[in-house]
Amino acid sequence: MKFLPPSSRHVEPWANGAGSTEVLWREPDDAGWRVRVSIARVSGAGPFSELPGTRRLLVPLDAAMELRGPDGRVQRADRFGVLRFDGSPAPFGALPEGPTRDFNLMLRAGVRGDLFARPLVDSLILPAETGVHWLVYVNRGRAVLAFGDASLSLEADDAAMLACADRAERVVIEGGAELVLAKWHQDP
Numbered sequence: 001m002k003f004l005p006p007s008s009r010h011v012e013p014w015a016n017g018a019g020s021t022e023v024l025w026r027e028p029d030d031a032g033w034r035v036r037v038s039i040a041r042v043s044g045a046g047p048f049s050e051l052p053g054t055r056r057l058l059v060p061l062d063a064a065m066e067l068r069g070p071d072g073r074v075q076r077a078d079r080f081g082v083l084r085f086d087g088s089p090a091p092f093g094a095l096p097e098g099p100t101r102d103f104n105l106m107l108r109a110g111v112r113g114d115l116f117a118r119p120l121v122d123s124l125i126l127p128a129e130t131g132v133h134w135l136v137y138v139n140r141g142r143a144v145l146a147f148g149d150a151s152l153s154l155e156a157d158d159a160a161m162l163a164c165a166d167r168a169e170r171v172v173i174e175g176g177a178e179l180v181l182a183k184w185h186q187d188p
Contacts, residue, residue, distance in 0.1 A: 004159040015049035036106040051087030057105040057115040058083045063097035080117040105182045113184030126171040134162040141177030
């Protein structure tokens with residue numbers, strides 16, 4: 001279990017130069033990443049960056065977002081909904097309710113994953129799955145993660161990285177919070 005406070009993030013420009021994003025996690029931590037988790041502030045409508053070979057999952061954290069593909073297909077997610085799309089051809093993003101932050105999970109090179117956004121009212125158990133990585137992000141509220149004999153308290157805007165080893169133990173999350181859970185694993 002690794003604590004990822006806001007102070008550990010670094011800011012990177014978007015590939016299209018139209019904004020920037022805070023990187024929570026990237027592996028490997030170089031330009032050849034296969035997994036990247038970030039939060040971007042989106043203040044206006046505009047095109048997404050072209051990211052060939054990248055599968056993208058996005059959760060609007062503050063307000064709804066709408067994606068318009070070059071083929072005319074439209075996807076909409078209200079706050080805390082999940083959008084799934086390919087990095088190329090890049091869609092156009094619209095903000096029907098105004099600016100938002102979005103939580104991004106980007107996957108390449110045979111990595112599969114998913115995003116889950118949900119309220120935490122009491123407790124939540126993440127199953128023990130060998131080879132699975134979880135990143136837990138607290139959007140609002142507080143949560144405590146218990147993993148084996150270790151525990152970690154998270155406040156709003158904190159995150160934690162969990163990697164399940166060969167003999168994985170379940171993770172218990174308790175508290176009152178809004179959580180975004182990113183899950184991924186490498187295909188065999």
